[in-house]
Amino acid sequence: MSRDKTKLLYAETHEWVDVAEENGQQVATIGISDFAIEQLNDLVYMELPEVGKALDAGDEFGEVESVKAVSPLYSPIAGEVTDVHEGLPDELDNLNSDPFNFGWIVKIKITDASGLESLMDYAAYQKQCAESG
Amino acid sequence: MRNQQATKLLFEMSRPGRRSHHLPALPAGSETVTDLLPAEQLADAPPPLPELSEGDVVRHFVNLSTQNMSVDTHFYPLGSCTMKYNPKRNERMASLGGIVDVHPLQDDESIQGMLQLLHELQGMFAEISGLPGVSMQPAAGAHGELAALFVAAAYFADKGETSRKVVLTADSAHGTNPASAQMAGFSTKTVKSGPNGLVDVEDLKSKLGDDTAVFMLTNPNTLGLFDAQVQEIADLVHQAGGLIYLDGANMNAILGITRPGDFGADLMHYNPHKTFSGPHGGGGPGAGPICVRDFLAPYLPGPIVEEHAGEFRCVNPAKSIGRVRSFFGNVGVLVRAYVYIRTYGKEGLRKVSEDALLGANYLLSKVKHFLDVPHGDRCMHEFVASASRLKKEKHLSAMDIAKRILDYGFHAPTVYFPLVVDEAVMVEPTETESKETLDAFAEALFRITEESDDLIQDAPLSTKISRPDDVTAARRPILRWTDPAS
Numbered sequence: 001m002s003r004d005k006t007k008l009l010y011a012e013t014h015e016w017v018d019v020a021e022e023n024g025q026q027v028a029t030i031g032i033s034d035f036a037i038e039q040l041n042d043l044v045y046m047e048l049p050e051v052g053k054a055l056d057a058g059d060e061f062g063e064v065e066s067v068k069a070v071s072p073l074y075s076p077i078a079g080e081v082t083d084v085h086e087g088l089p090d091e092l093d094n095l096n097s098d099p100f101n102f103g104w105i106v107k108i109k110i111t112d113a114s115g116l117e118s119l120m121d122y123a124a125y126q127k128q129c130a131e132s133g
Numbered sequence: 134m135r136n137q138q139a140t141k142l143l144f145e146m147s148r149p150g151r152r153s154h155h156l157p158a159l160p161a162g163s164e165t166v167t168d169l170l171p172a173e174q175l176a177d178a179p180p181p182l183p184e185l186s187e188g189d190v191v192r193h194f195v196n197l198s199t200q201n202m203s204v205d206t207h208f209y210p211l212g213s214c215t216m217k218y219n220p221k222r223n224e225r226m227a228s229l230g231g232i233v234d235v236h237p238l239q240d241d242e243s244i245q246g247m248l249q250l251l252h253e254l255q256g257m258f259a260e261i262s263g264l265p266g267v268s269m270q271p272a273a274g275a276h277g278e279l280a281a282l283f284v285a286a287a288y289f290a291d292k293g294e295t296s297r298k299v300v301l302t303a304d305s306a307h308g309t310n311p312a313s314a315q316m317a318g319f320s321t322k323t324v325k326s327g328p329n330g331l332v333d334v335e336d337l338k339s340k341l342g343d344d345t346a347v348f349m350l351t352n353p354n355t356l357g358l359f360d361a362q363v364q365e366i367a368d369l370v371h372q373a374g375g376l377i378y379l380d381g382a383n384m385n386a387i388l389g390i391t392r393p394g395d396f397g398a399d400l401m402h403y404n405p406h407k408t409f410s411g412p413h414g415g416g417g418p419g420a421g422p423i424c425v426r427d428f429l430a431p432y433l434p435g436p437i438v439e440e441h442a443g444e445f446r447c448v449n450p451a452k453s454i455g456r457v458r459s460f461f462g463n464v465g466v467l468v469r470a471y472v473y474i475r476t477y478g479k480e481g482l483r484k485v486s487e488d489a490l491l492g493a494n495y496l497l498s499k500v501k502h503f504l505d506v507p508h509g510d511r512c513m514h515e516f517v518a519s520a521s522r523l524k525k526e527k528h529l530s531a532m533d534i535a536k537r538i539l540d541y542g543f544h545a546p547t548v549y550f551p552l553v554v555d556e557a558v559m560v561e562p563t564e565t566e567s568k569e570t571l572d573a574f575a576e577a578l579f580r581i582t583e584e585s586d587d588l589i590q591d592a593p594l595s596t597k598i599s600r601p602d603d604v605t606a607a608r609r610p611i612l613r614w615t616d617p618a619s
Contacts, residue, residue, distance in 0.1 A: 044607035
């Protein structure tokens, strides 16, 4: 099933968040936006967290390196990492071309959903990108 | 046409049996390696080292050296790096017999001259920074950051304030700041810059608390701006019980004009390769001396040189965090800093900074007519322009400009740093450049902005290596030569 980028939530730091219910739990799938990838240029390296890592909203869960810079990845919500897209660092080409589906990075079981309130919808995020770009 | 022979890899030039030495034959009856070593210690075959004549080797390295740019061959406006020309006088002094032929394991009384030099240099670093405690052990600027943060951690531990675990860094900071904090066992939080490029004081206030250990500040900052709020910032951090760390990377801009100790800093490092003409780059050896306030001095790494009745000796501070480097660190770099400071003297050092400011502002006044400079018409010793508009209008990026400027015979400016400026082009001319050089560089930059994008996207066109594929180079680097025949 293809993810519709206009239906996702976005953090100021360019992560997208897709919240769904899995086995009675609120689970957030997180990636980085097409705008972030365009700004960073080609990605060359990615560091991922381990499954089981506990995160507070705003915590770093990994980093991406492009030919321009190294950028931390921030978790917009509090929770526990339940799944990691292990092969992704070896397929950064595919992340570049399909950030919203193939390019998911982690899944987080939400323990405190309050972080979701500060996220933007697609329209608000587009506005932020237009202002910064 | 350039002769390619001499710049082939040494392995490609290798021919079996070619030698640059002849060893005498072993006397008859000598034991061989198989007699002397047990079989399991012997390799199956000799290592596949290249076999070459002395001439091959010399030509190889001399030719390679001519393909690089350096401060001795080209203008090198690499922002943030302060690639000023280093006087050759330093090298002469640093290679005097009395300097190079002593050893740190000698008795103190037999190296009084060296200890006196180091003691005087400690005093100069203290005077220039306004911070009286000095340790010259760290071997690089980032090493100085790490050592100073260990000093801060030891200070807080001693006071029983173990909850102070957070180091704040500015979003325009050098990447080494948060990295050093992490390595020293702190967690980090980023303080935002306002639209004027300076610390957003409200954001700082919201992040201060009883967990605050240190705020690491670069002033002038990486945008080439002096943050005049620094006294207010220091007061806020001190009221919260934290310390101010001054990243001394940009000391070149304020020598003799103001002092970190006077504007509220508690700890700092110098980068002698930027400020005091130590050798630039190359991965070391370097030096990153640190200066601290009196109350932090007991925790400094030793040895520190003290004078008692005309005699110089090494001591370790009472509560020292221990050594961070063997002996005195890289003394050769410190000697160059000593010579530089003594050569210029008080007035001369102030003039160094004034000329660095003058050069940068002159260049800014020319460049702003064809590249946007988002943070104003005045700067300290460097400025950050943006290629953002050119990228939109002509698909010409900061990287394209950096590559093309090589064809004009200039080293590239720093690009994509600091991160707070889109398509950043960071220019630092330094105080050692003439008006003619600055004019020629500005002219070259202007011509590039007028050139066709096809041309520039393939640049550099005149260098031995054209534009490398940095994506593939980073994703799938080839780090060793393999014999195509094997």
